[in-house]
Amino acid sequence: MSVTAAKGFTAAGIAAGIKENGGPDLALVVNDGPRRAAAGVFTSNRVKAAPVLWSEQVLKGGAVTAVVLNSGGANACTGPRGFQDTHATAEHAAVVLEGHSAGEIAVASTGLIGLLLPMDKLLPGIEKAATELSEHGGEKAAIAIKTTDTVHKTAVAGGESDGVAWTVGGMAKGAGMLAPGLATMLVVLTTDADIETPALDTALRAATRTTFDRVDSDGCMSTNDTVLLLASGASGATPAYDEFAEAVRTVCADLARQLIGDAEGASKDIRIEVVNAASEDDAVEVGRSIARNNLLKCAVHGEDPNWGRVLSAIGTTAAAFDPDRLNVAINDVWVCRNGSVGEDRDLVDMRYREVRITADLSAGTESAVIWANDLTADYVHENSAYSS
Amino acid sequence: MSVTAAKGFTAAGIAAGIKENGGPDLALVVNDGPRRAAAGVFTSNRVKAAPVLWSEQVLKGGAVTAVVLNSGGANACTGPRGFQDTHATAEHAAVVLEGHSAGEIAVASTGLIGLLLPMDKLLPGIEKAATELSEHGGEKAAIAIKTTDTVHKTAVAGGESDGVAWTVGGMAKGAGMLAPGLATMLVVLTTDADIETPALDTALRAATRTTFDRVDSDGCMSTNDTVLLLASGASGATPAYDEFAEAVRTVCADLARQLIGDAEGASKDIRIEVVNAASEDDAVEVGRSIARNNLLKCAVHGEDPNWGRVLSAIGTTAAAFDPDRLNVAINDVWVCRNGSVGEDRDLVDMRYREVRITADLSAGTESAVIWANDLTADYVHENSAYSS
Missing domain, CATH: 3.10.20.340 (ArgJ beta chain, C-terminal domain)
Incomplete structure (x- = not known):
């Protein structure tokens, strides 16, 4: 399940001390290849958090080797200093992971708006998470990105192409500020199918349009919404586009339904x-x-x-x-x-x-x-x- | 205060038995002239209640001699039967008030959507209200149109023109479903100034644009919003347009502020x-x-x-x-x-x-x-x- 269901990915989720309650608050997802194709969809709110501004730039390159996600602070409305912090996060992860470039590391944050992140805790947290990266780390990563979510959310789908199995897996956090374009949430999807960036992008946009864009918990649009889809190609399978797109849509629909099912204070x-x-x-x-x-x-x-x-x-x-x-x-x-x-x-x-x-x-x-x-x-x- | 602050108007508010709790639920406002100029502004919701559809037609004639208002039922989404009931209300009021034409009688309703009004109670209620019409009835009329309002709302403003005093007074009900275009509310304003229908209309639209249209209690737009302005000319004063328009705006702003101050469940x-x-x-x-x-x-x-x-x-x-x-x-x-x-x-x-x-x-x-x-x-x- 989660982001390590697909081959070629490792992940970790740890407590870096960003949250005052000491709970898990930092997740790391690494694409070990051989491919590093990626697509992303971001909030349409015109007030965008620093990590969204950063990751939008990263995704323009079409390749993502790792994603650093934190709960406990949205790093939104934090000015130039907030953007410098996001940049430093990617730079530090590139050094820690060795052989990575900061320009291929996406960053996502969630939590309160208007507060600077405690970088003295976040940067060491990346080092700690790197030592715990595992092919079984997807669950812990999903737990570390929760804010007011009562449960962590994961989903998986897949298929076979010429007898070779391929998988799409993902994790999501939501809970509040869920409204179209997108809902407030961080989502990372991974696949071991061998798909080029343009097809990834098309499949992701088509899927979010009818799933995440159509949940509306409280009419409030976030500054931090991020949905990423990373492809490792590690399965060696090259599924037909329609079949792959349908799997992506299935995982997105599953996660979107879970977001609504766990929205803040909801009883229906x-x-x-x-x-x-x-x-x-x-x-x-x-x-x-x-x-x-x-x-x-x-x-x-x-x-x-x-x-x-x-x-x-x-x-x-x-x-x-x-x-x-x-x-x-x-x-x-x-x-x-x-x-x-x-x-x-x-x-x-x-x-x-x-x-x-x-x-x-x-x-x-x-x-x-x-x-x-x-x-x-x-x-x-x-x-x-x-x-x- | 209220709709009888201006000369030339009588009003009444009585309990007709429309509300199950037996409280006041029917108001009658009559313009005794000499003029019967009138303007109206209605909800921009495309699902309009029967009384809104009726009163829009009445206002096209530019003259209103009386307004029948009820709480305890919105007569919205009630189909052809609901419209027939509104029509019968105006016809009955015309007969009871003698010498009036149904085509010059506006109707306004507020309460639950989707229920037919108990006409066996409403029609006799009009007869009872007619017997109680008084130059001091404005307060009772304001009380009779309350739904979940905790207090009734009235306001007054005025001026002098060539040494002759003139007045604009009004009443409002609100409480829930308050959002632009217009807020959920019934408002009747009266004036004894001698103003022609076109100027009344211009003054009313200008006033509502920056007052009632700019309160938003809960983002929900009603099917029944109605704001009427009736002019009797009974003071004999003919104020300058700007001065009159400012008085109308003052009364609207006062009532709009009162609506927000008494919105359902609000603490701020x-x-x-x-x-x-x-x-x-x-x-x-x-x-x-x-x-x-x-x-x-x-x-x-x-x-x-x-x-x-x-x-x-x-x-x-x-x-x-x-x-x-x-x-x-x-x-x-x-x-x-x-x-x-x-x-x-x-x-x-x-x-x-x-x-x-x-x-x-x-x-x-x-x-x-x-x-x-x-x-x-x-x-x-x-x-x-x-x-x-």
């Missing part, structure tokens, strides 16, 4: 499917509007099939629809038909964690699924006390 | 001022993005001057700015300078209900103020239990 996972839209963009816009409606999120928390709040959310979009032809189902009960009262809302059973909302726009044939969470007192508590 | 009122923006549109876009950031709203609730969440909200907009030139003050302490750590966050005192956030985009000279609320466990509680 909400699957919002918009159907019969005039375009996919319309379906996504409507899905996101529903996903971000605080009143609806509260209603779902209260197990109240309040379809009026779904309609009022749809009504704020520019999507093509006629208000009198909107239909809404909650857990498959069509409580709203033709923009008005439909089946008996008492038929809706909302006791389980997963709640399904279907919005039928009656305007075309396109559809999209957005995953969201309910809004709870626990979310408020967790996020009003986070930095204190 | 947040005044977000965006300064040095390249355009007013940019300032409003940034202000709204900050106003809707759930993580920031939680931080304010926790009295945590978490400026990183302000920056991450700014970063999601398309406004002109350089991330390295952003400055943020919380209660006048510039905790973020040049996109990075500024003054000591421990200097920020957030004990009081009003919290001021200033975002300096360093991109121009335009500015805007948006009012918002914090996000609390009480909000979650109130809105997860609302319809049950």
Whole structure:
């Protein structure tokens, strides 16, 4: 599982002392080759953390030999000093790992915004992690990048090409500030398939577009979102593009679902499917509007099939629809038909964690699924006390 | 105060039995003339309640002789039957008030979406309200339109023209689903100034653009928002347009501030001022993005001057700015300078209900103020239990 499921990768996760509670907070993932192809997708927030600015540059080269990730501090909004710290992190890792170039080392950080990282702890932490690199280190790496995540997240998929097995594995952290473009999260995917950088990039962008970009826990977009895909070629397998892309999508979808399942304070996972839209963009816009409606999120928390709040959310979009032809189902009960009262809302059973909302726009044939969470007192508590 | 502060108006507020708790739930406001000029602004939600669809038509005629308002049910998403009920409400009021035309009677409703109104209670309620119409009825009318409002809201302003006094008064209800375009609310303003419909309309639109359109309690836009301005001409005063428009703006700003001060579950009122923006549109876009950031709203609730969440909200907009030139003050302490750590966050005192956030985009000279609320466990509680 995790980032060492694929051949050609070693990883480690250790406690460097960045987190005040002494928990694991530093992960190292190394691509031992023979190939070092890589692709990356980053937050679309215009306020980008130092490690995002750094790693975007690294990825332009199309090769990544190692990734240093830390929890306990986002290194965002930290000015020139913060960028120097990220640069120093990559330089130090290049020295420690020997024979590596800082320009091929990606860095990712997560935690509080606006604080400088304790470099006196982070740099020695890289040395310690390097001594613990292992083909079985993926699990520990996944644990070390957690912030308010209650569980670590890993996934794996793969296939066979000409009788040679290949694998795509990955790890993710999420929990809060999860919203499109991307959700707040760090994700590292690895594969031992032999894939060139352009195909990696295409597969990764296609996968994130319909997975990580379609989870919306709290409508808040992070400054640090990073998804990396590294290919070692160590399996010797060269899968067909479609088969490989599907495996990448499977792993991303699996991890995205895990992010929603462990979102801060959430008690419900909400699957919002918009159907019969005039375009996919319309379906996504409507899905996101529903996903971000605080009143609806509260209603779902209260197990109240309040379809009026779904309609009022749809009504704020520019999507093509006629208000009198909107239909809404909650857990498959069509409580709203033709923009008005439909089946008996008492038929809706909302006791389980997963709640399904279907919005039928009656305007075309396109559809999209957005995953969201309910809004709870626990979310408020967790996020009003986070930095204190 | 309220809608009977201006001469030429009578009003009443009674309990018609629409609300299950037996509280006041029906208000009637009548313009006794001599003029019946009127202007209206309605929700920009594309899913509009029946009374909004009806009143939009009425306002096209430029004359309103009476307004029937009810709480206890929004009559939204109620299909053709809901519209027939609104029509019947206006027709019945026209008969009861004698000499009135249904086409000049506006209707406004507030409460749960997706339920038909109990017309067997509402219609007799109009008869009862008509018998109680009084020049002192404004306060009772303001009380009758409350839903989850804890207090009723009224405001008044005015002036003198050629030695003749004139007045603008108003009432509002709000509490939840408060977001731009407009906030969820019903507002009726009255004036005894002698103003023609076009000038009323211009003054009302100008006033709502910078007041009701700039409060954002929970990012949710209602299906029922209605703001009406009725002019009786009863004072005989004909104020200069600018003076009149300023009085309308004053009353709207006062009522808007009261809406934020009584928003569902809120413990803080947040005044977000965006300064040095390249355009007013940019300032409003940034202000709204900050106003809707759930993580920031939680931080304010926790009295945590978490400026990183302000920056991450700014970063999601398309406004002109350089991330390295952003400055943020919380209660006048510039905790973020040049996109990075500024003054000591421990200097920020957030004990009081009003919290001021200033975002300096360093991109121009335009500015805007948006009012918002914090996000609390009480909000979650109130809105997860609302319809049950």
